[in-house]
Amino acid sequence: MKLHLTRGLLVSTALAAGLGAAQAQDATAEAIAKYREMLQDGNPAELYEMKGEELWKQKRGPKNVSLEQCDLGKGPGVIKGAFVELPRFFKDTGRVQDLESRLVTCMETLQGFDGAAIAKTPFRRGEMANVTALATYVATASKGMEFNLPQSHPQEKLMFEAGKRMFFTRGGTHDFSCASCHGSDDKRIRLQDLPNLTRNPGDGIGFAAWPAYRVSNAQMWSMQLRLHDCFRQQRFPEPKFGSDATIALGVYMGVNAKGAESAVPAIKR
Structure with a gap:
């Protein structure tokens, strides 16, 4: 009898502990959500958006040319709705590009900057910092719009399949993958x-939320920087x-993220 009572007590205690941990996690998640909501009213990302608009014009x-004729997929100079359809195939470069790489193409072809030199510049420095500000400005113009990336061109379909395979590929010293x-x-x-x-609504708060302001280091992070840091955390080159x-x-x-609303500029931990 004592043995049964002891086992029952242990099971009850374990269940209570598990329930308590789950409730604590829910409370923590709720507190973080409220914290982000409070910060949203004075989101520092707005400063990057303003800088990006200035750089665009x-x-x-x-x-000595502005970027106002840059074609981001919706026609020269059109920014509204462009972000939620990127990455996409561009005929003039013959490749699929995301927002940031496309902006560098425009800086090179329209303004005469050295695109290769910009690509080698560390994040948050020089023209690369300007690319992040420009991306924030362009992306914010599509806030609240639903993602609908095109998949009609063969290269767009190929990149989707390649991205899917990469997402689940494990490697590095820790045997990690994106899916881990x-x-x-x-x-x-x-x-x-x-x-x-891998699906919505998860990707609606993941991919659909970058560029975002990171409170932990007081920096604006673009999607390219977010991916670079993910590779670093996986111990990949x-x-x-x-x-x-x-x-x-x-x-x-x-x-x-198809159908998810763009949350840019978001606030992240």
């Missing part, structure tokens, strides 16, 4: 919920800016 570079953190529901690292990026690897992952996540 300013005549710059060796050619973002391949299923209800995962968390420290106090951060990890969205499931860091990819080059605008590489096919990062864009393929962007296509995969972007297609999975």
